[in-house]
Amino acid sequence: MSRFLRNQGWVAGLFALLIFLFVVTKLIQPGYGSGDFGSLARAVLPYAFAVAAQTVVVIAGGIDLSVAAMMALTSVTAASMMDGASEEYALFVVPFVLAMGLVLGALNGVLIVVTRVPDIVVTLAMLFVLQGAALLVLGAPGGAAAEWLKASVIGTVPIPGLPDWADAWVPKALVLLVVCLCIVWIPLRRSRLGLSIYAIGSNELAAFRSGVPVARTRIVAYALSGLFAAMGGLSLTISTGIGAPIPGPYLLASVAAVVLGGVALGGGKGGLLGPIIAVFVLRLVRTDLTLLAIDPNVTAIIEGAIMVAVVMFGAFITIRGRPVGATS
Amino acid sequence: AGKYTIGISNTVQGNGWREEMICAMKAQALASGEVAKLNIAHRNTDAAGQLEDIRNLISAKVDAIVVNPADPAGIKAGLEEATKAGIVVVAVDQAVTEPSAYIISNNQEQYAYLGAKWLFQQMGGKGEVLYMRGAAGASADSDRDKGFKKALAEFPDVKVAQEVFTGWQQDQAKQQILSFLATGTPINGIWTSGIDNVIVDALVEQQAPMVPVVGADNAGFVGQLSSVKGLVGAAVTNPGSIGGAGVTLALQILDGKKPAQQTVLVEPQLWENATDEGKAKLKSVVDPSLSPEWPVSISIPDWTTYTKEQIVACKGPGE
Amino acid sequence: MTDTATMPQLVSFGRRLRRFMADRPLIPLIILLIILVAILQVLRPGIVNERWLANTAKFAIPLAILAGCQTMTMLTGGIDLSVGTVATMSAFIMATQIVNQDPTVAFLLAMMPAVLIGLVNGIGVGVFRVHPLIMTLGTSLIGTGFLQVYQRTVIASGARIPDFLNWLGTGVTYGFPNALLLFVPVAVLIVFMLNRTGFGRLLYAVGDNERAARLSGVRYWQVITALYVLSSLLAGITGLLYIGLIKAPSLSLAEPLVLPSVAAAVIGGTSIFGGRGGYTGTIIGALILTVLTTLLTILQMPEGGRRILFGLIVLFVTAAYLRIVEDR
Amino acid sequence: MTTNPLPQSPLLDATGVTKNYGAVAALRTASLSVLPGEVHALMGANGAGKSTLVKILTGAIKADAGRILIRGQQLDIRSPADARRAGLLPVYQEPALIPDLDVLSNLRLTGTPVEPFRAWVRELGIPDLDIRETARHIPLAILRVLDLARALAVEPDVLLLDEMTAALPANLAEKVLEVVRRQGDAGRSVIFISHRFVEISALCDRATVLRDGATVGVVDIEPGVEERIVEMMLGTRIEKTRVTARAANDLAVADGGRPRLSVRNLQLGTKLNDVSFDLANGEVAGVFALEGQGQDELFAALAGSIRPTGGTIDVDGAPVKFSHPSDAIQAGIAYVPGDRAEALAMQRSVRENIALPFSAALRKWGPIRMRREQMVVSSAIARLQIDTRAQGEVQRLSGGNQQKVTIARWIAAGARTILCFDPTRGIDVGTKQEIYKLLRELASQNKSVLFYTSEMEEVQRVCDRVIVIFGGRVVDTFPVEEADEAALMRAAYGLPRGAKADVGILAEVKPGSSAEAAS
């Protein structure tokens, strides 16, 4: 039990915070219902993929500053390919764009491994490269998305055996998110490759000496990051129906959520669940601030303060909870 | 005292023009006496983030939403949902593709066309122009580009010496103009997308030959047009007070007074200092008490009813 | 490597040269800088003149000071993302307070938020052990919020750039920018501090092995708090210099400098993991970035291509530098 | 031990192995040849290149030159993974388990079968390992054993053990030796690195001796060969003298002077229980204990790293409360941890590492007097004879020289009391002698030393007095004359002098405390 708390306590605490926020939301706006929850799920979608992309590399001991730019590039690519094309063509566009994310992500990894330049610089350089490429694909926001894709995040999923009122709380966007993340993450987490990703983040030298192919694992981690970023880019195109070459605010948000979600920035620790819950928390805070009609200039202060306070609180309980005899 | 709750969504924070727009919205809401509460979502984000804000405003059950769109097409779905929920939607500053929305907008294409045409005339219809655009990939920037290109087509002897993107950032623009001046390339005119006063500063500091400069009606630049020796230039109005007009339009619709068309365009004006009447006009509008980034056209006749004190106080109902 | 056998003298000369450069990492950096300047001169003959040099220095100086903040914090394994906000705040407060206040009072008011944010950063990182990235990101959000609120109270009072700052920011004396009067002492001080003072030693030690530092009697929180306050103060002063240069107070004045300041420090050879690096490299890094910006401004190509080129050059420069310096 | 009289072809044969680190030649023409079924010792002073050779053989680093044959074949071994496929399995000097993964995941990562691993772990003397425990939370000694068990579980042809026993308490070390010997009997080869001659003579068939990166000889292990090996290792003959301890009646405690350090009823959770003892000026007091009996906590508490939950500490007769190591340092008490990685800023220079305490206090943050610092540092370096060829970065020094730097720091800072936690772990005989001498020298300058060691012999050779701890309690305190092996061992297992070998005393010890220590 104590080990569960040590390993999963943070995630459990975040989840409790999320529930608490839902209660607060309901108190602020008694009419808050399933439709609003669906809106939340849709708002979460691009952030969640950005955070997933960041989480994988952070666990592997790196950081990816090109997440948002990658999303912009994949988004404009998808949007411009689908512009004026048939609905069926989108069936080809989606895997193409995902593959593109995978390859570009792997390119990040290859550059880090080959040039031996620190990841922060490589991904910063790639941020500019990808942004530039996005501008070459689409000079201004535009393009289109297939109708069936747009529909894939609107509405709810009827689950057989569930009453209608419960179905209403299962928005398609949420299901899409869970499916996309699980398809990649669950088999990975259990595999030797997944362990290798944790291993190189935890202690690269020890990993190498344990026979982990460090370079290959790092490339795979960045490739997965690219894949998740491409999912994020697609989700942007799907929800807005266009592609925009200027990256949205997903980079810093992803780093913040990763840390809030209990993934150590040094690598090796944490999982995907925590950061995803953290995204929900951050989005719901945003909703509450809007519902409360807080002065918009104050919302920045509140969002910053919450971020700092939660992480400080986390640090505080780890200091307090340290067993006697441990030295800091 | 008012009865309506109005939601506002804006996606650029910390830029003088947008801040003035928000203040105009607040002032107009207060001056109208019809608004009980403003619900403002004002942050730096993209179209997807604006969709989130719009949906949150729908959850908050506002009566009308005034939105400065991050992208004309990108927030269609959210606006449609708002209309379905019985909410009046007004887009300001830029158009939106959602047909149910009302639009009151500055005409960005015309903005660029007007300024560029004046500039090319000043240049005598020929020569090299430095084209300092806004942010690459922004829709307002590409609209303005259309206007600029239209004017350019009318003056076949005018050439673009250099095209740069300032990102609508003062420091970037200044570094770019200084770099450009250092190349020694002769130019005959400068068109800017509203990052203007740093350009004039740079010309003065470097003692470069003064060439005609086109900018926006920002307080700083308008001041320079009347005070900097040898500067010939024009300010094209791009009122941030369009936000106040948006609130007025929303209230009219809520009160059952629907406008004749869905779209109302506010046509820009051009204030130049090459002629005497132009100078007189500039004298009348110059306002050194305003922050240099704020457009001086703080009100729009027929559309806004607040006083200067009200917009400068930047307080909405209930504050 | 392949012709080792055939050309022994040549290779040994090459190796000696590399060893020489590896011992003096500044030299290859300077060479890279000179190459960039040469390319510029080739593309636009005559551009490299006295005036251009002065302008380049003017823009490189604020960047170099902020990069100094990054260098110092990176030595301890941290980062300071709040420098942009701090600089903007002091600049904005100075420009608006000078209208009604005595210059000294205005100056003190302008530096107040810098000290405050630095203190909060330092306590958060040093005492509560919040990750510096999150901490400084959070305080920068909070600072921006306060600035927005403040801005509303001074819209009516207008703004003015004090003549002294104007002189310092834009003035040139005998071909030398006046900003050097500020920069040279600051740079000398930072270099001296890092190499010849106890505090500098502690920055390296704490960044290398915090536990070892602790066992040697170092109180981590003291070092970190002092560090972040110092970093913020420097950022505040940079803000004043920058407003003298740009002469247009805006709410995002110095934000665009944040990522480049990190890049300048990293290009200059400071490790983001702590314990390794120095300030002289950072200064060259800042110059390289500034020259690169000029280079791209005068290139006739689409904006997308420009960004791609920027990213590639940053990557190439860093990789080349590492290749040369790492003689292992 | 080798039963086969026929000349065998070597299982592993390395010749002319060379490795340069910049200007430092870690290895030059080293060779090593290991026969099947042999336990082969690799010996050499600190920095001789033993670890480097092991790393090269197992593909962890690349040699500049050299030929490595495995079963007569030249295989291309570029990574530990390749070495593993070729049947070579190392246990490096530093633990190789991934700190953030639990033991089971660590096994999965390396494709190690779990059941054999468990069996080996039990065999190696850890009966109750929780395989779900995260490696980070496992004590160093246990980690080393797990490393070994993990290697054994895949039944390697050649097992390479780099100072496997250095960090182990006696009980665990014994088990390891037993297991290793049986490997030899089972026809597998072992390359065994250790600085302890007892282990070498008990275990090994032959020894290859390295000096300054070159192989200087291969000898059969037979009685009396130690002298020759030492000679080869050091190039000169060194005397293995007993460093003279002071007679007990010289000690300040005896003549009624105030003790330097006086610990009373120290309590720390379940780890320390009612610990009381004195440390006199001019005394070297040994602390002897099996692994995990609370000695780590005792030292940490005295060093100000953790706060005790009860009891008092007096320094020079005045009560003190340490809330940070700097408080202890202020009181003149310095702590040298057993793990050098804990004490050194690895990327910084030797000089900066030694001078680190000078800058620690707030009032010392100002400009450094470089000339004076240089003098103090170089005199400390000279005094400890630190090999500073690679002084730009401490991480490039060999383990032994790194250890010297951690001690030099406190000599330079003039600490009056030094708490040395196993300072000779993994240090060659020559250096050990130097350290012993140094400790005695400090004592003769009226400084005091508290000295924990896992080697019984050391206690007898350096200390004036021995304090034996078991289960978080002081079991007994001996003057060194009475600290013979039998008495020490009995005490270490919780039986003080005069006690019958019944369970009476053991019963007093909290049940579970020894199990806790092992987990």
Ligand SMILES: Nc1ncnc2c1ncn2[C@@H]1O[C@H](COP(=O)(O)OP(=O)(O)OP(=O)(O)O)[C@@H](O)[C@H]1O
């Ligand atoms: N990464 C490195 N860079 C530079 N020099 C190194 C590096 N690693 C080892 N050396 C040098 O190589 C030599 C041999 O070191 P090695 O670690 O093999 O010694 P060792 O025989 O294992 O010593 P010990 O018994 O102290 O562990 C030493 O002089 C050391 O300073």
Ligand SMILES: Nc1ncnc2c1ncn2[C@@H]1O[C@H](COP(=O)(O)OP(=O)(O)OP(=O)(O)O)[C@@H](O)[C@H]1O
């Ligand atoms: N910066 C330094 N460089 C070299 N040696 C130093 C330095 N600081 C202290 N020492 C040495 O460390 C020892 C003890 O230092 P400590 O700080 O206790 O002395 P102190 O009495 O405070 O000295 P001071 O009066 O010079 O500050 C002295 O032998 C001193 O020579």
Ligand SMILES: [Mg+2]
């Ligand atoms: Mg070794």
Ligand SMILES: [Mg+2]
């Ligand atoms: Mg050793």
